Amino acid sequence: MLEKGAKAPNFELNATPDQRVSLADFKGKNVILAFYPADWSPVCSDQMALYNETMKFFSKYNAQVIGISVDSVWCHLAFSQNRNLHFPLLADFEPKGEVSKAFGVYDELVGESKRALFVIDKEGNIAWSYLSPTAINPGADGILDALEQLEKD
Amino acid sequence: MSTLKPAVNNDDHIEGSLSAPVEIVEFGDYQCPYCRQAYPIIKDIQVLFEGQIKFIFRNFPLAELHQYAFLAAQSAEAAALQGKFWEMHDAIYENQARLSDDLFLELAGGLGLDLEKFKQDVASAEVKEKVEGDFESGVRSGVNGTPSFYVNGEKFDGGAIDLRNMLNESAE
Known part of the structure; x- marks a missing residue:
């Protein structure tokens, strides 16, 4: 797992059937990359639903959150619409x-x-990374602490 | 391990004896079915361990997911300004199956609240700030879903039934 100080590898993936997103698109912004096992976990403690609610705290630190899983664009589309x-x-x-x-x-x-x-800084370097047990939603506090630290540095 | 930030204070709604040694904080959403399931178990815990625990509720409305969650939280806080927080908290959970825009006023009427004041308070900046403040405290405390519980300031890894089991075991 890549750790603090490493350069984040650039990537380009589909966000929707006809839109591709690359890490380089967010240069000048902090980026929160949240890798997760799968769409459609059947609980209110869904990690993506939580980040949807905490976006306003992330944006205070000029940070964009992005979710990544191996689900297809069509699955993401349905999940994203369902969870708003x-x-x-x-x-x-x-x-x-x-x-x-x-x-x-x-x-x-x-x-x-x-x-x-992963919290990636405005220059594309990894500022913080965290591996959570698969069954446990790691929440947003670690991300916010990392963003706060970035602002101090 | 995540800890409760800020600690329980005068802005909180506290049920039970202030001097009780065990402090349980729930971050809850009034429209969340899992919080509804936890509600009678918490009541049970409060009876079983009367005098030994105090219970605190903080708002964690998942507003993007649950249409009435934020309004419900505002309604409970508005009732609090007329001294009826817990009555409204209980009434909302007991009527969760029929949440609607009109339900809260009906419940407020049932509790004998001053309805004009209630309506004003629901829409007030003060009540909105209280709900948002609770939410932010949850985010900072590592809340990762609802309900999330904190026991004596430490995040409890489990639901209401786990909490009851833990208390039962520690009482043995």
């Missing part, structure tokens, strides 16, 4: 898990991304 999400979900779908592997957070055994967080 206001940030992009990227499909690490083809070649499967390529970006998750580049960040060192692909679970080969189950064929899904691990539940991992």
Whole structure:
């Protein structure tokens, strides 16, 4: 897993069937990359739903949150509409898990991304990373602490 | 381990004896079905461990997911300004299945609140700030879903039933 100080590998993935998003698009902004195993976890403690509610805290630190899983764009589209999400979900779908592997957070055994967080600074360097147990939603406090620290540095 | 930020203070709604040794804080959403399931279990805990625990509720409305969550939180806070927070908190959970824009006024009427004042307070900046302040405290405290519980300031890894089991075990 890539850690603090490493350069974040650039990537370009589909956010919707006809829109591609690359990390370089966000140069000048802090980026929160949230890798997660799969869309449609059946609870209110859904990690993406939580970040949807905490976006206003992230934007105070000029940070954009992006979700990444191996689900397809069509699955993301339905999930995003169902949960009323206001940030992009990227499909690490083809070649499967390529970006998750580049960040060192692909679970080969189950064929899904691990539940991992990266805060990437405005120059594209990793400022903080965190690997969460797969079953546990890591919340947003670690992200906010990392963004706060970035502002102090 | 995530800890409660800020600690329980005068802005909180506290049920039970202030001197009780065990402090349980719930971050809850009035439209969340899991919070509804937790509600009678918390009541049970309050009876079982009367005098030993105090219970605090902070608002964590998932407003993008639950249409009435924020209005429900505002309604409970508005009732608090007339001394009826817990009555409204309980009434909303008991009527969760029929949440609507009109329900809160009906419940306020049932509790004998001054309805004009209630309406004003629901829409006030003060009440909105209280709900948003609770939400931010939850985010800072590592709330990752609802309900989330904190026992004596430490995040509790489990739901209401786990909480009851833990208390039962520590009482043995």
